[in-house]
Amino acid sequence: MPSRLVLTLWNAHRRAPGQALLMLLGLALSVAVVVAIDLAVDSARGAFLESRRALSGAATHQITADGGEVPMPLLAELRAQGLWRSAPLIEREVLHAGSGARLRLLGIEPLSEAALRPWLAGDMGGRSDEESAPLDPAPIDPGALIGRNDVVLLSQRLAARLKLAPGDALTLSVDGRREALRVLALLPDDRLPSGSGDWVLADIAAAQAITGLEGFTRIDLIADEARAAAIAQSLPQGLRLVATTEQDSQLAAMSGAFEINLKALSLLALLVGVFVVFQTLSFLALQRRRLIGLLRALGVSNRELGTLMLGEAALVGALAAGIGIALGIALGSVLLQGLARSYGELFYRIEVSALSLSPLLLGKAAALAIAGALVAVLLPLRDALGVPVLDALGRDSAGLRAPEQRLRALLLPAVVLFAAGLMLILYGPQGLFWGFAGLFACLIAALGLIPWAAGHALGALEAVLRDAPVRWRWLIAGTRRTLGRTGIALAALALAIATVIGMSSMIHSFREALSVWIDHSLQAQVYLSAGGRSALPEGLVEAAEALEGVEGIGLNRRSQRLPESGPVEVVGLQLPAQGRSGFELIAGADDPDLWSRFAAGEALVSEPLSQRLRLAVGDVFRMPTPQGQVDLRVAAIYRDYSSPQGVLTLDLARYQQLFGDRAVGALALYAPGSEAARLKTELEALIAARFAEHAGLQVVTAGEIRAISLEVFARTFAITDVLRLLAGLIAVVAVLGALSALAIERSREFALLRALGLAPVELSRLQRVQGAVLGLIAGLAALPLGLGLAVLLIEVINRRSFGWSMQLDLPWAQIASAIAISTLAAVLAAWWPARRSAGADLSRQLRGAGA
Structure with a gap:
């Protein structure tokens, strides 16, 4: 059965x-x-x-320095206490002098790696420059690096990308200096962990010589909680012990x-x-x-x-x-x-x-x-x-009446759900999850309101067309009467179009805000960067400042710090008077002594950082430094779209005092706007003549930075274009399904009209017009829903996600095209059901419908 x-x-x-x-x-x-x-x-x-x-390997904890380096004697002290499962590490971003590719230089102590990073200890299959059988790799011991300051190990994948082989020369650019090295051997990719494709392995002493460090970036160790607590208590000022998982989670967050x-x-x-x-x-x-x-x-x-x-x-x-x-x-x-x-x-x-x-x-x-x-x-x-x-x-229409009754029954719950969603957004918890919960509540409620509103709109249209030809009155009446069937598809299409309108409006508003911010921020004409965390070579700043037409110079040094509140970008800035207007101040602009306070050591905080940590002017930000924790007073808050996690800006002298970092990562040349192209050419000629050995130096004008920034913006949001397209495609499938079902359901009605003399071509045309009416209604219903979605995305989701604020700037051309696409999609979805209805066997439809 x-x-x-x-x-x-x-x-x-x-x-x-x-x-x-x-x-x-x-x-x-x-x-x-x-x-x-x-x-x-x-x-x-x-x-x-x-x-x-x-x-990190098997390390449970890491000893790091707040803005400096971990001193070498500490490793000896740890081992004197019996903590042998520990290993020093130097990690530094460098540039390949030939291609400009960013690489990670890792300085390791091979003899200490067995307990922490077993893949670095002992023999690894590979091929060295002393081997003659490339198809029969012999073991390579990373211990072969010990005592050799001019050799490194590369993965096979990285060597292929850089077109290097064992024995070849490898030149790295480190803080503007060129370091000539030799590839000792290639390590097999299948023996290396994932994500190691940009690693350059060197002995710890070689890495110190290459980077100029006297100590280490960090010390990895394995310790239980009691031992870790004792180590943390005994560390000198400026050093701290952090759990490996905690630090990784902070970065991933x-x-x-x-x-x-x-x-x-x-x-x-x-x-x-x-x-x-x-x-x-x-x-x-x-x-x-x-x-x-x-x-x-x-x-x-x-x-x-x-x-x-x-x-x-x-x-x-x-x-x-x-x-x-x-x-x-x-x-x-x-x-x-x-x-x-x-x-x-x-x-x-x-x-x-x-x-x-x-x-x-x-x-x-x-x-x-x-x-x-x-x-x-x-x-x-x-x-x-x-x-x-x-x-x-x-054979009555009880089955048809139920959906209409259900739509009316859903009206009150939909209104209540919509109100609850708004209340949750306006007065509920401030977390991102609750923002999305309120947003989804409003959207789901709208799905229940749209068919009801469409029924009233069609009823009004039916009254207006009271004296119109009967076929048009039949079309509007039939469309309204069948909303019980098509209402869900109508709501789905409206939701997809509203998503397109809302996302397009948010992205357009963001792009316009970003464009204005870039134009406002770029007060200089030419910018020079060392790339990544590298430094400009000595003498370049003075030489650039001496170029003809330069009226002022700005210097910049940027680093990432990990205070207890989470990762933050710290910028040291030497800013000439003409560059101050590049800061769009949200709070603190009315302080006449602002720039004096900044020069005295107070901080400027970006809007995302102020939102994330609830900072206001006058509040204190606690920053770990090699000298210990330092309290930095917030002098002003400024608009910034460069970093979602937030930026803290200090005067360059204050930055150097706190972190002991005397390098300069970038400079900006201020000159009359008409001098930008000439100044760029002269700066490039200066670098070619005197600093050609320093790889990775990038010279760009303000206009080029603007173009690059907007290109990055477009790439970032490209994924949303795919998602919006798929949402629209799903909605078109919904409309096609609804109209196909409607054609089957009303087959007897259509057959009767044809029997009364309505031509199949005219019947097909009426069904396509019905689809157009549904698509137009969906588009018009999506307009207020999409604009409301845009407001919520900008004022709630963006603020809670990234701390960015912006003005709503509507892309009317895109909105009009979205409504047009909604209508066209419904017409195309109606084409196949209309064609089938017009070509169906008339006698079979009259006999079989309703059975």
Whole structure:
């Protein structure tokens, strides 16, 4: 009996296979978006954490210096106390003199690595310059580095990228100096941890000679909590002990808000997909009304029927999950490299070449798909089983009236949910999660309000067209009467278009704000940077300042610090008077002594940092330095879009005093605007003549920086373009499914019109116009919803995610095109059902409809 019931119920899919395919496609695309974003984000974050873990090895704690270096005698003291599971490390960003590629120089002590980084201890398969059998690699011992200050080890992958072989010369640029080294050997990639593709390994003494350090960047060690607490208490001022996992988590947390935004957008696409399933299953429930009534009359219980329909929904969810996971893996591979580049430009450098397939994430996607399908079937199931048996066996329109009644019944809950969402946003907790919870509550509520509002709008239009030709009155009346079927698709399309409008408005506003900020900030005409954390060579600052036409010079040194409050970018700035107007001050601008306070050692804090740490003018920021904790008073807060984690700016002299870093990383030349091109040419000639051996020096004008910044901005938001396109595609699938179902449902009505003399071409045209009306209504409904979404994204989500504020600047051309696309998409979705209706067999439709 159960197997026969299953076959009986599934006959509806055989009669309308297109509906089943559209349902699967809509949900599968939604799952694909979720899978792609989850896999790409987690692969990128995982690559960063794996790289950090590989570098830390088995170390449980690290001894670091606040802005300086860890002294060498400390290592001897630790080992005198019996702490032999410890190893010093020097980590420094350097440049390859030939290509300008950024590399990480790692100074290691091979004899100390066995307990912490086993992959660095003992023999590793590889090939050295003394070997003659490249196809038969012999073991390479990193201990061969000891006592050799001019050799390094590279991975095979990095050597291939730099076109180097064992024995070749390798020239690195370190703080503007060139260091000539030789490649001792290549280490096999399969023996190295992930994320090691830019590592250059040297003996610790060689790394000290190359970098000019007398101590270490840090000391890694293995210690239990009691031993760690004792070490922390005994450390000299300026040194501190941090748990490895804690430090890695702090660094990884920088990208957390960015990832939450992407995942929230993917869940929005899933929401649209669930509505596609709901719409299709609602239609199937109506198509099966008489069949279900007959089965109930024959003694099949509601429980059995309910179990079968729930199982059907779960099977749909499982099939869609399988298709969506496969599509998501393919899409995630496409998104990964663009996302990795965005991470490198916004947060931290990562090296990732392939997706990391997590069974947990794939299982989560499958669970979401199945759960979404089960939730989507609940109302159709209640409708199908709630109709009295005699009504279900009859030919009345009880099944049609239920959706309209449900739309009216949803009005009050939708209003209450919308109000609750707004209250949560305005007066609830300030966390990002609560901001998105309120936003999703408002969007879900809008899905219940849109069909109701569309019904009233069509009713008003019907009254206006009272004297219009009958076919047009029939079209409007039919559209309004069938909102019970098409309302969900209408709401899904409106939600997708609102997402496009909201995201486009937010991105356009951000781009305009960024453009204005760049123009305001770039007061100098020519800028010179050493690249990354490198330093300008000695003598270059003085030579650049002496160029003809230079009216002032600004100097800059930037570093990342890890106070207890989390990572922060610290900038030391020597600023001429004409460069002060480059700061757009949000708070503290009315202080006449502001720049005197700045020169005396007070700090300027960027808006993201002030938002993250709730800092105001007059507050104190506690900064760890080699001399101990220093309290820095906040003199002003300024607008800044350069760093999501926040920037703290100090006078360069104060920066040098606190951190002992006398290097300069960049300079800016102030001159008349007309002199920019000449000054750039002369500076480049100066570098070529006197500083040619220093790689990585970059000379750009203010206009070039503006163009580069906007290009980075475009790349960062490219992933949202893909997501918006997919959300729109899912919505088009929803509309196509709704109109196809409507064509099947109204087949007898269409046949009757044709029997009364309406030409098939005219019937097809009317159906396409009906689709256009639905698309236009969706676009118009999406307009206020999208603008509200833009306001919430700018004023709530952006502020809570990144601390950035901006003015809403509407892209009217994009908004108009979104509404036009909504109408066009609905017309295209109506084309196939209209064509089928116009070409269907008339006698069969008149005999078979309603059976």
